[in-house]
Every structure is written in C-alpha cells, then in structure tokens.
C-alpha cells in the first residue's frame with residue numbers, strides 16, 4: 093500500500109495539472125481530473141484513518157459512522173526548523189476529532205476517545 097508522501101505527491105501533481113488545464117480542456121475533461129483528485133483524497137483519508145473505530149457518539153446498530161482521516165497541516169519549513177505534518181482522525185457528523193503528528197498516533201488517540209474539541 094502507498095503511504096502518505098506518495099499519495100500527497102499525487103494530489104499535488106494532479107492539482108497542478110488541473111490548474112494548468114483549466115484554460116484548454118473541456119468541462120468533461122476537467123470533471124475527470126476533479127474525480128481523480130477526489131479519489132486520491134479518499135485514498136489519503138482511508139490510509140490515515142485505517143484501524144479507527146466507528147464514532148461511538150454517532151453510530152447505531154443500523155448506521156455506522158466510520159472516522160475520516162485528514163492532514164490538518166502539511167509539513168513545512170520555518171527557517172531552519174522543520175514543522176511536522178499534523179494528522180487528524182475525526183467524525184464527519186459531530187465535533188469529535190483527535191490530532192497527532194503521525195496517522196497511527198491520531199488513530200490511537202481516536203480509539204481511546206482522547207478528543208481535541
């Protein structure tokens with residue numbers, strides 16, 4: 093399975109390609125590019141939130157609310173300092189969310205119900 097850097101790199105290059113094609117491609121072609129970007133974002137979300145339990149506050153027997161994963165802040169440099177990525181696992185239906193500097197740590201906090209509200 094691909095990791096966060098590979099998926100993020102694809103998202104960045106697909107977004108750049110979309111921006112470059114905006115003036116020259118048809119709406120249908122651009123929709124295809126947009127769908128591909130959404131697919132990559134879903135892949136990233138599933139990768140980050142994998143092993144996360146369903147939201148205990150929003151899930152019922154018939155309706156399971158699986159957590160969503162995202163990068164709250166991408167890694168960047170501030171002068172000579174490297175600021176790490178901030179990952180978040182959360183519910184799309186309620187404010188429950190858990191943040192950490194690795195996907196695994198965010199899932200561990202989420203599963204332990206350590207929420208950042």
Ligand SMILES: [Zn+2]
Pocket residue numbers: 147148149150151157183184185186187188
């Ligand atoms: Zn919830």
